Amino acid sequence: MLDMMVVKKRVEDIFPEIAEIRNRIHMNPELSELEMNTRDVITDYLKEQNIDFSTNDEDFGVVGIIDSGGKAIGIRGDIDALPIQEEVDFEYKSQNPGVMHACGHDFHTAILLGTARILNELRNELPVGIKVFFQPAEETVGGAKQMIDRGCLKNPEVVSVIGLHLNPDIDTGKIELVNGVLNATFTEFKIIVKGKGTHGAHPDMGTDSIAVTADIIKGSQNIISRLKDPLKPGVISFGRIYGGTKDNIIPEEVVLEGIIRSFSSEEQKFLKSKLDDMARHASRWAGAKCDVIFEDSYPPLINDGGLYEIVKEEFSREFGFENLVLDSPPSLGADDFAYFCHESRGFYYTIGCHKPGDREYYPIHSPRFDPDINCIRTGILSQISAVKAIWESI
Ligand SMILES: [Zn+2]
Numbered sequence: 001m002l003d004m005m006v007v008k009k010r011v012e013d014i015f016p017e018i019a020e021i022r023n024r025i026h027m028n029p030e031l032s033e034l035e036m037n038t039r040d041v042i043t044d045y046l047k048e049q050n051i052d053f054s055t056n057d058e059d060f061g062v063v064g065i066i067d068s069g070g071k072a073i074g075i076r077g078d079i080d081a082l083p084i085q086e087e088v089d090f091e092y093k094s095q096n097p098g099v100m101h102a103c104g105h106d107f108h109t110a111i112l113l114g115t116a117r118i119l120n121e122l123r124n125e126l127p128v129g130i131k132v133f134f135q136p137a138e139e140t141v142g143g144a145k146q147m148i149d150r151g152c153l154k155n156p157e158v159v160s161v162i163g164l165h166l167n168p169d170i171d172t173g174k175i176e177l178v179n180g181v182l183n184a185t186f187t188e189f190k191i192i193v194k195g196k197g198t199h200g201a202h203p204d205m206g207t208d209s210i211a212v213t214a215d216i217i218k219g220s221q222n223i224i225s226r227l228k229d230p231l232k233p234g235v236i237s238f239g240r241i242y243g244g245t246k247d248n249i250i251p252e253e254v255v256l257e258g259i260i261r262s263f264s265s266e267e268q269k270f271l272k273s274k275l276d277d278m279a280r281h282a283s284r285w286a287g288a289k290c291d292v293i294f295e296d297s298y299p300p301l302i303n304d305g306g307l308y309e310i311v312k313e314e315f316s317r318e319f320g321f322e323n324l325v326l327d328s329p330p331s332l333g334a335d336d337f338a339y340f341c342h343e344s345r346g347f348y349y350t351i352g353c354h355k356p357g358d359r360e361y362y363p364i365h366s367p368r369f370d371p372d373i374n375c376i377r378t379g380i381l382s383q384i385s386a387v388k389a390i391w392e393s394i
């Protein structure tokens with residue numbers, strides 16, 4: 001039986017060390033799929049703590065294992081940074097130009113190391129195994145899927161996975177829990193409109209790919225406002241459009257790139273098929289051709305309802321009901337933790353990192369994102385109390 005008073009004391013004891021690791025990782029951020037030094041920081045610490053782990057040759061993920069025999073509970077922390085030039089001047093500023101931990105994954109990594117350390121120290125009290133997933137490439141290719149494909153949920157079998165993300169919208173010490181759908185599924189698309197180039201003075205001599213592009217943009221927003229069920233959220237957004245060389249030349253080709261997001265695979269399928277139809281019709285009508293290419297990314301992130309109840313009750317006891325933020329709406333943001341929810345029972349929650357009383361506010365992915373270091377305490381304590389509550393329910 002895990003004594004939470006002992007855990008709390010240990011969290012306080014190791015806080016300075018974990019804060020130092022976080023600052024070190026923050027100073028040396030690495031982009032997705034390039035997290036080599038971060039992996040070394042992780043494996044060095046796990047070695048120091050005598051925690052077994054495995055790595056692989058294809059990416060920089062690390063799976064730490066505290067095996068008590070039988071089944072296991074997984075805890076995931078993502079480790080990659082973003083292509084952002086940090087604009088906060090402080091002691092631990094990024095030393096890697098143009099790269100920054102602006103999504104808090106430096107915290108996620110350090111918090112998970114602290115969690116692993118304490119659970120390993122108390123391993124004789126654990127009735128289940130613990131696996132800690134230090135996961136690369138959350139911001140790009142979905143490192144979660146690669147970890148799962150390589151078998152991180154097997155041997156020992158992982159029955160539930162939890163994960164956390166920093167949340168600058170709420171004060172440090174508070175925790176936000178959402179039941180059911182938390183994040184969107186998304187698809188990247190590319191539409192290539194192929195017309196016939198001509199002089200701008202003689203549009204009738206060619207096929208204007210720019211005019212077709214304008215119809216596609218307008219038509220896509222009609223899909224959202226007129227065809228989609230208004231009670232089911234979804235977006236079609238364009239992020240990049242290119243084509244043409246000069247003001248008086250109508251180009252042969254224009255390329256549009258964008259994203260579709262929604263909360264269910266069915267809705268996503270519907271939006272994709274309508275966009276595909278509409279782009280082809282708009283092109284055909286004008287005498288142009290078009291290719292529409294979709295690349296599906298993360299599935300929707302859906303929290304397990306049973307785990308939500310178990311974790312909510314435990315956090316209410318541990319942190320006080322007044323410190324829980326409940327019933328928030330889902331967000332069309334995306335996170336590849338969704339794959340863990342898809343393949344296992346998963347629960348993802350966020351911890352406040354806004355310094356109480358601080359009026360400055362910068363969201364994640366901002367070059368000024370500057371979380372409160374004290375949220376490390378909430379992070380470690382919440383992960384340990386969540387896994388405790390989950391194993392007690394098995
Ligand atoms: Zn991010």
Ligand SMILES: [Zn+2]
Nearest residue numbers: 103104105165
């Ligand atoms: Zn993130």
